[in-house]
Amino acid sequence: MYQKIKGTDDLYGDQMKYWYWIEEKARELSTIYGYGEIRTPIFEETKLFVRSVGQDTDIVQKEMYTFEDKGGRSITLRPEGTAPVVRAFVENGMLAQGLPQKYFYIGPMFRYERPQSGRQRQFHQFGAEIFGSPSPIADAELIIFADKLLKELGLVDYEIHINSLGNEDDRIKYKEAIKEYYAQHLESLCDDCKIRYEKNVLRLLDCKIDVKYAENAPKITDYLGEESKKHYEELKRLLTSAGIDYVEDPRLVRGLDYYSRTVFEVHHHRLGAMSAIAGGGRYDGLIKEIGGKEVPALGFAAGIERLILSLKVENVQVDEISKNVVYVIYLGGKEARDEAVKLAELLRSEGIPTGLELMERSISAQLKHASRIGAKLCVIIGEDELERDVVVIKNMETGEQVEFEKSFVVNGIKDMITEMQ
């Protein structure tokens, strides 16, 4: 028996309504906020991610799906959406279209990790990027958009964390301060933290073991230069004025290297270990890093699987996908069958989701099936009806049956559907 690849999922049946719910809301809201869709390939040259996400990040160090193609090129299945969008922006000379530019994407991402609740090797993200604006009003609009999306989906039990990482100079000074502070505790740190001390000092801050040291550690916000500080203060003012609830989290650092100034993460309160449902920030240096002009930019991504987990844990009722509102049943000979095919087509051309019996079962079995798939109405065509030029319509909720003349069937069914809603 073949098995799907570890950490991947087959999506079908009752699951799909959640995907439709999120994808439709996300597309709709993106359009309202002025984002255009962008679709990039799901794989890229490996170097793109190494360069943008950062050589020393966990994503590059251990989570990339990298392989060599037949031409000997190193290919990587995209672990995140921003780098490809930035690549497209630069490669296609999109800057020429003027600024700002806003794009959204929806699609699969890949990270080679051990699966657990809320974490898979193939997962899906909705993301949004803004190119061109250095202003905190762009940061504010982006966070407002993320919050709006979550609210539109029906979620309430989440918290928006924000922080500022300053510019590059600010971070260098801050890293020194952190290093100095942790140097005095070095011996008593956990093993992981000893590694972090050498490789990625910012990560020391969100260690779950050495929390006591992190609490008294220097705060990045005390090391921000004038410009970064003003930017951060203005962002907070804009968010407050827009009525967005947020929490300042001076220990929020994020796992990708390209962030500068604003970073944010949205956490759901009831998801278990993997509680981040969205995250993002400003990446003013990235476009230049990838070979473009110096264009400030920012963006965020939300994990669709985690949004679905959140919807379920909050018991949000999402729209059902309507299919098989009507089921066409026939019995007897060829004439009834021909009539059934014609009628099903007629109803479908009127936009009514209609199922047709394909198994040639007994009427009893057909009705049972219709009931099982949630049909609201059944059309019954037999010899009797053919002779009298009528069809029988059975209301599956009440069990009532009515007869319609053939010429009136479509309108009759439409009326009944309207009444039932």
Next chain:
RNA sequence: GUGGCUAUAGCUCAGUUGGAAGAGCGCCUGACUGUGGAUCAGGGUGCCGAGGGUUCAAAUCCCUCUAGCCACCCCA
């Protein structure tokens, strides 16, 4: 990459000290040759995750692998 738990029917699961593969639900058929849901009767639908070992005998014990769940690292 590390650790814990787990893998028997489509689903949820039982299966004793190693001794003839089971239940509930679902599904199919019929009672009702033209009426679903309720009831009754019948039907087991299975490579007991895969491979190897121990044994007269393995779903059961041992080893390896694969996958799932949960957690760590880290993230969506």
